[in-house]
Amino acid sequence: GAVVSQHPSWVICKSGTSVKIECRSLDFQATTMFWYRQFPKQSLMLMATSNEGSKATYEQGVEKDKFLINHASLTLSTLTVTSAHPEDSSFYICSAIPVETQYFGPGTRLLVL
Amino acid sequence: ELKVEQNPLFLSMQEGKNYTIYCNYSTTSDRLYWYRQDPGKSLESLFVLLSNGAVKQEGRLMASLDTKARLSTLHITAAVHDLSATYFCAVAPGGGADGLTFGKGTHLIIQP
Numbered sequence A: 001g002a003v004v005s006q007h008p009s010w011v012i013c014k015s016g017t018s019v020k021i022e023c024r025s026l027d028f029q030a031t032t033m034f035w036y037r038q039f040p041k042q043s044l045m046l047m048a049t050s051n052e053g054s055k056a057t058y059e060q061g062v063e064k065d066k067f068l069i070n071h072a073s074l075t076l077s078t079l080t081v082t083s084a085h086p087e088d089s090s091f092y093i094c095s096a097i098p099v100e101t102q103y104f105g106p107g108t109r110l111l112v113l
Numbered sequence B: 001e002l003k004v005e006q007n008p009l010f011l012s013m014q015e016g017k018n019y020t021i022y023c024n025y026s027t028t029s030d031r032l033y034w035y036r037q038d039p040g041k042s043l044e045s046l047f048v049l050l051s052n053g054a055v056k057q058e059g060r061l062m063a064s065l066d067t068k069a070r071l072s073t074l075h076i077t078a079a080v081h082d083l084s085a086t087y088f089c090a091v092a093p094g095g096g097a098d099g100l101t102f103g104k105g106t107h108l109i110i111q112p
Helices: none
Strands: A004-007 A010-013 A019-025 A032-038 A044-051 A067-073 A076-081 A090-096 A108-112 B004-007 B010-014 B019-025 B032-037 B043-049 B055-058 B061-066 B071-076 B085-091 B106-111
Touching: A004 A090, A010 A019, A019 A032, A019 A090, A019 A108, A032 A067, A032 A076, A044 A067, A044 A076, A076 A090, B004 B085, B010 B019, B019 B032, B019 B085, B032 B071, B043 B055, B043 B061, B043 B071, B071 B085
Parallel strands: A010 A108, B010 B106
Antiparallel strands: A004 A019, A019 A076, A032 A044, A032 A090, A067 A076, A090 A108, B004 B019, B019 B071, B032 B043, B032 B085, B055 B061, B061 B071, B085 B106
16 A cells, blocks of 8 residues: 655654654655644644645644745655744644545654753 | 534443444535544544445444535444544545545544
């Protein structure tokens, strides 16, 4: 089946630093990828749609200058959390659609101290 | 704004019993997804339902979709402990190429 990978799987950083998370489609090309965030014991919330070769589309309430998305190739999208704060600590999950359903990466757990 | 509501949000049941999880959504959509999430893990795709009346089954799980009622169900037959997980339904408001709107999830515990 389709495989979506993420790196790193977990990261701990200091408040004020920036963190980059990579999302790769390993066996298919993805012109569109999605980034979600999940807080503990809550559901997933769509943050943004990452479009290869063009600007990302952000959901209402998501700061585009804080969560920078780059989709430079058909197999890689990156999410950079800039000037991270403790409230940005969360589980970040990307997804892509190889055929008819969205496949999710394994997620990146971010802890900001 | 699309809303997706699941119920129950928490369910504790015994092995061997049957139960149904319900998923209602507020706007028209022709595809609905069910996912499973184990603690600390990402989402595993269970079913994608693409049309009114669609029914899919995998093992002890069966999902159905009624687009007129905007309702999907996930039925568990003769539950076993390994099915303990959180189950999410999700809807793509504009079709298959859109990001998903998720329900709050149903935390299912199956006790021996």
